[in-house]
Amino acid sequence: MHQKKLEDYRAKHLDEMTIAQMQEEMQAGNITSEDLVLMYKENISLRDKNIHAIIEINPDALQIAQALDFERQRKGARGPMHGIPIVVKDNMDTGDKMHTSAGSLALENHYAQKDAFLIEKLRKAGAVIIGKTNMTEWANFMSDKMTNGYSSRGGQVNNPYGAFDVGGSSSGSAAAVAANLAAIGVGTETSGSIINPAAQNSIVGLKPTVGMISRRGIIPLSHTQDTAGTLGRTVEDAVNAFSVLIGYDPEDPITRMSADFETYEWNVHLKKDGLKGVKLAVTPELFKEITDEQLELFEQAKKKLKECGAEIIEDVDLGSNQEDLGFAVLLHEFKADLNAYLAKTDPMNPIRTMDDVIAFNSEHSDKMLKFGQNLLEQANNLTGMLTEKEYVEALERNRFLAAEQGIDATLKEIGADAIILPQDFGCNVGAAAGFPSITVPYGFTGTSEPFGLTFYGIAFSEPRLIEYAFAFEQASKGRRKP
Numbered sequence: 001m002h003q004k005k006l007e008d009y010r011a012k013h014l015d016e017m018t019i020a021q022m023q024e025e026m027q028a029g030n031i032t033s034e035d036l037v038l039m040y041k042e043n044i045s046l047r048d049k050n051i052h053a054i055i056e057i058n059p060d061a062l063q064i065a066q067a068l069d070f071e072r073q074r075k076g077a078r079g080p081m082h083g084i085p086i087v088v089k090d091n092m093d094t095g096d097k098m099h100t101s102a103g104s105l106a107l108e109n110h111y112a113q114k115d116a117f118l119i120e121k122l123r124k125a126g127a128v129i130i131g132k133t134n135m136t137e138w139a140n141f142m143s144d145k146m147t148n149g150y151s152s153r154g155g156q157v158n159n160p161y162g163a164f165d166v167g168g169s170s171s172g173s174a175a176a177v178a179a180n181l182a183a184i185g186v187g188t189e190t191s192g193s194i195i196n197p198a199a200q201n202s203i204v205g206l207k208p209t210v211g212m213i214s215r216r217g218i219i220p221l222s223h224t225q226d227t228a229g230t231l232g233r234t235v236e237d238a239v240n241a242f243s244v245l246i247g248y249d250p251e252d253p254i255t256r257m258s259a260d261f262e263t264y265e266w267n268v269h270l271k272k273d274g275l276k277g278v279k280l281a282v283t284p285e286l287f288k289e290i291t292d293e294q295l296e297l298f299e300q301a302k303k304k305l306k307e308c309g310a311e312i313i314e315d316v317d318l319g320s321n322q323e324d325l326g327f328a329v330l331l332h333e334f335k336a337d338l339n340a341y342l343a344k345t346d347p348m349n350p351i352r353t354m355d356d357v358i359a360f361n362s363e364h365s366d367k368m369l370k371f372g373q374n375l376l377e378q379a380n381n382l383t384g385m386l387t388e389k390e391y392v393e394a395l396e397r398n399r400f401l402a403a404e405q406g407i408d409a410t411l412k413e414i415g416a417d418a419i420i421l422p423q424d425f426g427c428n429v430g431a432a433a434g435f436p437s438i439t440v441p442y443g444f445t446g447t448s449e450p451f452g453l454t455f456y457g458i459a460f461s462e463p464r465l466i467e468y469a470f471a472f473e474q475a476s477k478g479r480r481k482p
Contacts, residue, residue, distance in 0.1 A: 006035055007042075009031065014039050014040075016233060018234055019183055022036060023077065023083075026072065026077075026083055032065070032083070033072075034066050036083065036084070036183075037065045037085050040180075043179075043180055047181060048176075048179075051158050051175050052158060053087075053134055053157055053176040054133060054176060055131075055133060055154040056098050056131055058129050058132075060097060061129065061131070065128050068083045068126055068128065071126075077126070078125060078126040080240045081241065083128060084184065085128045086128065086129055087129070087130060087131050087182040087184075088122075089135050089187045090134065091139060092118065092186070093115060093218070093219075094119050094129065095111075095112050095113060095114040102135070103136065103153050103154055105153050105364065105368060107349075113345070118213055121246075121247060133173040133176055134154030134157045135151060136193075137150065140169040140193065141375050143372045143373055145374075149171030157171040157172050160175055161444075161448055169188075169193040170187025170193050170194050170197050172185075174200070177203050178203050184231065184232050185231040185232075186230055187230075188227065189225075190221045190431065191225060191431035192424045194206070194229040195427050199454065202441040202450035202452070204439065204440055204473070205438065206231075206232075206466075207430075207437045208227055210224075211255055211256075212227065213227060213228045213245045214249035216249055220337035222329060224333060225329070225432065235469050235470045236270055238438075239266050239267065239269075246261050246264075257460070261460075271467050271471060273308075275305060275467075277311075278310045278311070279310070279311045279414075280416060281313045281420070282312060282316060283410075284315060285317065290423075290425060293446065294422055297422070297445070301420075301472075302420070304472065304475055308475050313414055313416055319401070319405050320406045325398050325428055328394035329395050329432075331382060332379075333386070334354075335383075335384035336385070339384055342354075342357075354380045354384075361376070399433065402430070402431075407419065407435055407456065417464060418464065418465060420455055421453075421456065436461060436465060439452040439455075440453050440473050440476075442472075452478075
């Protein structure tokens with residue numbers, strides 16, 4: 001950087017700064033939002049050539065930051081996100097100079113006509129969107145052979161910790177936050193796509209209850225399971241970003257359920273003693289394929305939880321497992337939801353249906369079909385009308401097995417407050433139920449692959465999960481930068 005003072009600050013202070021620390025520094029006049037944007041853009045230019053987390057930079061970011069600095073001087077800060085540089089996943093509509101493509105070259109020229117609801121919320125809170133992040137193409141539902149983090153438009157996202165799985169499909173958002181390319185990342189999850197990359201990149205992933213955050217303006221996979229969420233280096237950061245995304249959107253009816261939380265004071269749940277007297281269930285059936293090393297880390301994490309005052313209830317039978325659920329709901333809803341989204345894009349966009357996506361991919365097979373497109377084809381072979389008996393039965397089965405008979409009934413029966421699992425194991429069950437989860441960094445394997453602990457709860461139990469996650473984070477200090 002040409003400014004020696006700023007370069008020194010970037011080299012000595014920027015990495016691992018929390019949102020609260022950035023606000024203190026801006027309030028004291030030591031740095032500005034413009035400075036933060038410049039420093040993060042420098043980090044991106046130096047580090048992202050090996051990671052490929054950022055798919056596009058917002059050309060207006062610097063001027064947005066300047067305007068927010070001016071506003072801070074005149075009126076004060078809007079809140080905790082004022083002037084904070086963030087990145088968002090490439091499946092979120094931004095009505096600006098950036099594209100929205102879900103990682104696909106089929107949509108590389110697509111500009112959204114307006115902001116997604118959650119993007120509106122971020123801008124209103126004063127966040128500076130400095131770029132969009134690469135992702136597993138079509139939210140990892142193009143091919144079952146595709147590697148996590150790969151897209152035809154952005155290439156392969158690499159894990160900043162080494163030659164490990166980067167996780168999917170919010171891979172770019174997670175890797176960007178882990179490598180200190182932005183303060184916060186916003187991702188989406190249908191089944192593990194926030195929790196998995198968070199665990200793989202030694203960061204916090206907060207996947208909320210379906211209905212907390214509007215999905216309007218997000219390229220969809222499944223309206224039953226899709227939700228946005230936040231990725232941060234600390235629980236507090238993830239919570240601060242999450243809090244500004246919540247709100248009722250008339251165009252996403254389920255968000256009416258979030259009304260009580262729109263003005264909620266979330267930071268009261270950042271309690272260091274948040275695990276005292278808490279009962280946590282362990283469900284081994286959901287992590288049968290765990291490695292010996294991961295199992296040892298999980299056992300160590302349980303000891304730490306006990307030191308924090310939690311009681312561990314071992315060998316709990318959830319009454320269902322991931323194999324019982326399947327992915328018929330996702331297959332059926334993907335076609336219906338994607339076609340509805342594409343039909344409402346700019347009339348100049350030639351890609352109007354899933355048929356068009358598949359045809360484009362076939363026509364440009366050298367670039368598009370490195371891993372094939374069997375999931376797209378399977379989904380497209382269905383009617384997209386959501387009338388099939390198979391779909392209706394799968395939807396009912398998933399909700400019953402995962403929610404009513406599974407997590408809800410089990411926790412009530414044994415008197416437990418939440419479930420704990422290693423990494424993202426068992427994520428399909430919580431996803432099918434539409435329930436929340438939070439992953440917290442705990443440690444690393446002998447080869448330096450990150451390992452995280454995940455807390456699962458019932459619908460709208462985020463306040464309690466945040467208490468457990470924060471207390472565990474403060475006691476374990478499991479994150480380290482790559």
